[in-house]
Amino acid sequence: MPTTSIKRAYQVVKIALQYGLDDIIPSKLKPWYFKLLRGCFFWLSNKHKDKVGGERLKLAMQELGPVYIKFGQMLSTRRDLLSDEWAEELAMLQDRVPPFDTAIARSMIEAELGTDIDTYFEDFDDVPLASASISQVHTATLKSNGKAVVLKVLRPNVEEKVHADLQLMSQAADFLEMLLGQGNRLRPAEVVEDYRTTIEGELNLKLEALNAIKLRNNFIDSGALYIPYMYEDLCFTRLIVMERVEGIPVSDRAALEAQGTNLKLLAERGVELFFTQVFRDNFFHADMHPGNIFVSREHPNDPYYIGLDCGIMGTLTEEDKRYLAENFLAFFNRDYRRIAQLYIESGWVSPDTDVGAFEQAVKVVCEPMFNKPLDEISFGHVLLELFRTARRFDMVVQPQLVLLEKTLLYIEGLGRQLYPQLDLWQTAKPFLEQWMAEQVGPKAMAGKIKKELPYWADKLPEIPELVYDNLKVGKNFINSQNQLLDRYLKQQQKAHKSNYLLLTSAVLVICATILFSQQVTLVASYGAGGLGVVLWMLGWRSRPKNRKF
Structure with a gap:
């Protein structure tokens, strides 16, 4: 192992032990040699015994740095694995990273462009507009058309650092897997692999640009979502250039109220946007946390969202989409037998599952929710509770469904923050019913024939x-x-x-x-x-x- 990797490994172990993360593992799961290994670092003691386990894990990840912070953010969405207490602690992780030197940023931008910054831009601002764990953003003006743009560039050596930390995470996960056994509920190795796929996608800015172009085209005539224009000729693996758009952070409710924004309409449009991306386009923004969502300053009585950072996108199979839509409608109709059948038909749980037992388990989870007003029922928590229940029946983890669940929780959180009385069912049910009607019956058959017509026209001769x-x-x-x-x-x-x-x-x-x-x-x-x-x-x-x- 290289010297830098050994130093990083020691740093990770040091922080983990100083926050007492070794105490989190139950004693009955610790093998005889665990105490021996722990004794080798006798000078590193738990300095935060007064704090609960979830808080200690959050603080440790903050100190370990950006890669672990993003891992904690992702882990906070896996409520099928963690208790609510732990998930809420990790959800508070903030990705605040000091900016790196502007001279380095300039040299990296010029390396991607293959020429001086002045060739394409003027008024380049040396003070970063924003700085995150993976990249840094600067503003400038495009010489060719005078438009304001932002340049997003990867941090120096970020790929090597991410891959080194991922390797350490994988080794730690394998060790935990050995301690907990292959059949353990947490499945640390699986979680780390899911995270690897996510964060490695964020390291390719060209892919982010292509995702943004596709999402923009999907909503080009929409009055609900605006995606900044990407200057594709100036987009590379480590640099992208996009239109600069002004907006109000969606979390700044005071500013939105001050300009007279129609918050009820804005909240409803958020829900509609989610279902449109998932069911109409099968291409949804899977990182819609408040830092990536802004609201337009124009015509506040008819507001629209501005979406940024398309590095993580989700897709579903046609079968998954249909099963999800039917799941939501079955829940609304309190048809728990149908929910159980859908999980089996979709392959999410074993075909040998006892349908009757599964139906009763689903009913126990879902029925109490109907004691609440409809405007207090959460789609995301319904889906979450169904996944948790299915876990007991050996549900196979579906990474695409985890992304969808996370996105739904984000959207609902934003919607309820903007307009607490938001009735998600009233907003979503007509959309789901219309979509289902388009998937079955004469209209769906006509659509499929129309879709295949060019193929058969080509084959007709x-x-x-x-x-x-x-x-x-x-x-x-x-x-x-x-x-x-x-x-x-x-x-x-x-x-x-x-x-x-x-x-x-x-x-x-x-x-x-x-x-x-x-x-x-x-x-x-x-x-x-x-x-x-x-x-x-x-x-x-x-x-x-x-x-x-």
């Missing part, structure tokens, strides 16, 4: 020839099968004949044996003369009629 070829192949196949059948029948006839001859021969052998045994008795009685007569009789009886000596 080939159909007569394909029919003729297939008929010819079929005729040849039938002829060959007939020939095989004739051959088989002939072989069967030969076999029957051979069997008849064999049976006849067997009868003759038996008869000869009986006769021979009788003649042996005669030989014993009458001596050699009798033997000669017997031999002569056998030879005469077995001689063929047409044989000559």
Whole structure:
């Protein structure tokens, strides 16, 4: 292991032990050698014994740095694995990172552009607009059109640091897996791999730019969401250039109220945006925390969202979309049997699951929610509780569903923060019912035919020839099968004949044996003369009629 990796590993162990994270593991799960290993670092003691486990983990991740902070943020959404107390502690992690030197930022930008910054930009601001764990943002003006832009550049050596920390996380997860056993509920190795996929996607800014372009095109005529324009010719793996858009942070309720924003409409549009991205486009922004969402300053009576940071996007299969929509509608109709069947049909739980037992478990979880007013029921928590229940029936973790659950919780949180009386069901149910109607019935069939029409139009001229070829192949196949059948029948006839001859021969052998045994008795009685007569009789009886000596 390189010296830098050893130093980082020691730093991680030091912080973990100083926050008493080793005490979090139950004693019964610690093998005999665990105390021996812990004793090797006797000078590192728990300095935060007065704090509960969730808070100690949060503080340790803050001190470990950006990669662990983002890991904690992701882990806070896995309420199927953590208790609410722990999840809420980790949700408070803030990604505040000091900016890096502007001279380094300039050199890195110029390395990506292949030329001086002044070639494309003027008024480049050396003071960063924002600084995060992965990247840093500067403002400038584009020389070609005078438009205000922002330049987002990766932090220096961030890839190496992220990969080094990911390797340490994987090793720690493997160790925990060994302590807890393969069947443990937390599955640390699986969680780390999910995080690896997420954060490695954020290290490719070109991918983020392409995601933003696609999302922008999906809502190009929408009055609900605006995605800044990406200058694709100036977007690279470590640098992207986009339109600068002014807006009010969605979490700044006071500023939104001050400009007279229609908060009820804004909250409802947030819910509609989520379902539109998931069910219409199958391409949803999976990192919609308040830091990435702004609200327009224009026409506050008809407000729209501004979405940033498209590094993490989610997609679902057609089957997953349909099953999710049916799940929500079944819950609204209190059809718990259908919910249980959907989980089995989707493959999320084993087909051997007892439907009746699963139905009762779902009912126990969901029925109490109907004691609340509809405007207090959370889609995200419904989905979360269903996933938790399915865990007891060996539900297979679906990474795409975890992303969706996280996004739904973000959207609902924003919606309820903006307008506490938001009725999610009233907003979402018509959308879901309309979408389901479009998936089944005559309208859906017509849509599928329309979708496949260009393909069949292209194949239409080939159909007569394909029919003729297939008929010819079929005729040849039938002829060959007939020939095989004739051959088989002939072989069967030969076999029957051979069997008849064999049976006849067997009868003759038996008869000869009986006769021979009788003649042996005669030989014993009458001596050699009798033997000669017997031999002569056998030879005469077995001689063929047409044989000559």
